Amino acid sequence: MTAETGIGARVKRKEDQRFLTGTGRYVDDLPLARATYAYFLRSPHAHAKIKSIDVSAAKAMPGVVEIFTGKDIADAKVGGLICGWVVKDKHGEPHKSPPHPVMALDTVRYVGDTVAMVVANSHDEAKDAAEAIHVDYDVKPANVDLAARIR
Amino acid sequence: MTGTHVGCDTSQCGACVVHVDGKSVKSCTMLAVQAEGAKVITIEGLAESADKLHPMQEAFRDNHALQCGFCTPGMVMSAIDMVKRHNYQLDEATVRRELEGNLCRCTGYHNIVKAILAAAPAMKSAGV
Numbered sequence: 001m002t003a004e005t006g007i008g009a010r011v012k013r014k015e016d017q018r019f020l021t022g023t024g025r026y027v028d029d030l031p032l033a034r035a036t037y038a039y040f041l042r043s044p045h046a047h048a049k050i051k052s053i054d055v056s057a058a059k060a061m062p063g064v065v066e067i068f069t070g071k072d073i074a075d076a077k078v079g080g081l082i083c084g085w086v087v088k089d090k091h092g093e094p095h096k097s098p099p100h101p102v103m104a105l106d107t108v109r110y111v112g113d114t115v116a117m118v119v120a121n122s123h124d125e126a127k128d129a130a131e132a133i134h135v136d137y138d139v140k141p142a143n144v145d146l147a148a149r150i151r
Numbered sequence: 152m153t154g155t156h157v158g159c160d161t162s163q164c165g166a167c168v169v170h171v172d173g174k175s176v177k178s179c180t181m182l183a184v185q186a187e188g189a190k191v192i193t194i195e196g197l198a199e200s201a202d203k204l205h206p207m208q209e210a211f212r213d214n215h216a217l218q219c220g221f222c223t224p225g226m227v228m229s230a231i232d233m234v235k236r237h238n239y240q241l242d243e244a245t246v247r248r249e250l251e252g253n254l255c256r257c258t259g260y261h262n263i264v265k266a267i268l269a270a271a272p273a274m275k276s277a278g279v
Contacts, residue, residue, distance in 0.1 A: 012212060012213075013212075013215070015220070016211070016212045016217060016220070017201075017212075018220075019217055019219075019220025019223050020194075020198075020204065020208040020211055020212060020217070020220075020223060020227065021154070021194065021195065021197075021198055021201070021204070021208070022152065022153065022154015022155070022193065022194035022195040022224050023153075023154065023195070024153070024154075024220055024221075025153075026153075026156070026221065028153075028156075028157070029153040
């Protein structure tokens with residue numbers, strides 16, 4: 001038996017009204033007059049070494065503010081993506097975690113791995129510039145069959 | 152109008168669904184010029200007023216069929232079209248199959264299915 005009010009009563013959410021009527025304000029809906037837009041260039045290969053990235057043509061394209069690669073992030077000593085919750089062992093030592101670079105440095109490890117970030121005055125200008133970035137990949141074989149690999 | 156969302160831009164996620172001449176369409180894959188002369192209804196055009204929502208919108212609210220709400224406009228538009236095409240008669244298996252073109256990351260679809268099943272008879276008695 002559901003109560004009308006108080007403990008056990010159904011409580012309807014307040015935010016549903018705007019989401020159901022198309023009046024939500026998601027980040028893309030905010031009218032930010034001077035915002036720049038980022039577009040990420042991603043690897044088309046499941047496993048490859050990055051031999052070189054040439055952003056010169058892309059940087060010259062209209063509307064482009066800046067272009068960053070994994071090397072730029074590493075040179076700026078930004079560091080990798082940290083694990084938000086460090087687990088300690090019985091001696092108080094923190095768990096070991098791999099580097100997790102923000103963008104791929106020497107190796108791409110999945111289709112979609114981020115290779116470069118283009119910042120421009122509009123989404124379309126950023127996307128057009130990303131398509132002008134030339135990445136030289138040394139494509140490697142990719143293991144997609146776990147059972148075969150374990151044997 | 153910001154109700155219709157760009158999700159994937161590749162016609163997979165369904166966040167962009169609107170009604171063009173009464174049919175649900177993935178607007179991301181349609182050129183604006185193709186809509187010339189057509190009647191287009193978006194999520195903003197469904198409710199009679201802020202107080203009187205479409206039965207499908209009510210059903211979504213009553214059945215907790217949304218969390219972040221990003222897929223919701225597309226879900227609602229697809230759902231209305233589905234109910235009409237099946238003449239207000241739906242079962243769970245049909246709803247789940249028909250929702251193949253609408254992706255949701257938050258809810259796990261369970262309450263969306265419940266909402267659509269609840270909305271079908273409500274739409275019929277409301278004559279919409």
